[in-house]
Amino acid sequence: MRYVDEFRDQDLARGLAAAIAAAVEPDREYRLMEFCGGHTHAVFRHGIPDLMPSNLRFLHGPGCPVCVLPMARLDQAIRLALEHPVTLCTYGDLLRVPATGGQTLFKAKAAGADVRLIYSTQDALALARRDPDRQVVFLAIGFETTTPPTAVAIETARAEGLANFSVLCNHVLTPPALRAILASQDSGGLRIDGILGPSHVSTLIGSEAYRFVPDEFGLPIVIAGFEPLDVMHATLMLVDQINRGPVRVDNQYRRAVTASGNAKALALMAEVFTRRAAFEWRGLGVLPDSALAIAEPYADFDAERCFAVRVAPGREVKGCDCASVLRGVKTPTDCRLFGRVCTPDNPLGACMVSSEGACAAYWSYGRFR
Ligand code: SF4
Structure with a gap:
C-alpha cells in the first residue's frame, strides 16, 4: 500500500x-x-x-487529548448529561475515562443519561436534525487536528438553523x-x-x-x-x-506538513473559536492561552453558555500517576497500579483508557518493566 x-x-x-x-x-x-x-x-x-x-x-x-482532559471538565460533561434533558454525544474513548469518584459517561448512561458514542461531528449533526425537539450536545475534545471538524459542525448548524445543537468545547493547543x-x-x-x-x-x-x-x-x-x-x-x-x-x-514529514500549515483550516478555526485566557490540563496544571472556547458570534452553539453546569475541582484517583506520566517524569511502569489494579479492562486513569495513552501502549505491547 x-x-x-x-x-x-x-x-x-x-x-x-x-x-x-x-x-x-x-x-x-x-x-x-x-x-x-x-x-x-x-x-x-x-x-x-x-x-x-x-x-x-x-x-x-x-499529546493525548483524552488523557489531558482534567477531571473537572469530565465531571461537568457527566453532570450535564445527568441533570439536563439532553443527548450528549462524543467519541468512544472518552466514555470509559474515570471522573471524580470513579464515575464515567458509560455509568451515567447506565443510570439513565442519554449518552451516545459517535464517530464524527456529522453523526452529532444528524442526531440533532432527526430530533429537533431534543437538545444535542457534542462533547468536543482534541488538539488542533480535530478542531476544524468541530468548527465545520458549528458553521453547518448555524447555516441550517439547527437551534438544538451545541458544543461543549474542550479543544486544546499544542x-x-x-x-x-x-x-x-x-x-x-x-x-x-x-x-x-x-x-x-x-x-x-x-x-x-x-x-x-x-x-x-x-x-x-x-x-x-x-x-x-x-x-x-x-x-x-x-x-x-x-x-x-x-x-x-x-x-521529516514533508509529504504532509508545510512550514505554514493549512491556511484554510486555520482561518476557519480563527473564525469560530477564541482563545481562553487559561485552561486546566491534567498533569500540566493551568496554562495560559492553551485552549479554545466558542467565539461570541457563535454563542448560541456554546453548551457552556446554554447550560450552566458548574463543578468543583476534580479529584484524581489515589495512587494514579497519570499526571507524572503526561509530563514525561515517570513511565507507566513506575505507577504502582499499572497492571495490578489498573488494566484496560479496569482502567483507573485516562492514560490506560485512551488509544493514544502511554499506559495503554505499555500494556498493549507488553512493556511491563
Ligand atoms: Fe494512571 Fe493506570 Fe497509568 Fe497508573 S497505570 S498512571 S493508574 S492510567
Missing part, C-alpha cells in the same frame, strides 16, 4: 538502526520526547526501542503545552535533549509553529510521520542535530 509499506521496509529499518547506532556518541545520553501519543504507540507497536542503542531513550509527552513541558525541565526532574514533533497537528499549524523550541529552549525538534521509518528517520535527524547543531526545526 502506497505511503504505508514503503515506510515499513525491514531492510531500510535495519539500515536506519545501524545509522543511529553509529551516530550516537557513546558517552552521551539522548533523551528524546515524543509529544504525541500516536508516536508513543508507533514506537512500541513496531518495537523501535529494541532497535535503539542503550543510551537513547524515548520519553512520552502529553504549542502552549509543549512550552510548559520544556519550561518545567529545571524544576520538574525532567531533562529533554530533543523533541519528536507531532505529525497530524503539524499538518494544521505547520512546522514554523515550533520555532520557539530552538529559539527559547535551545533544543532541536523534528516533525515526524507515524510510520516506523518516519520515527527512526526523525530520530536520526535529532541525533545529528544534538551532536553537531545548530539546533533548529526540521521537518
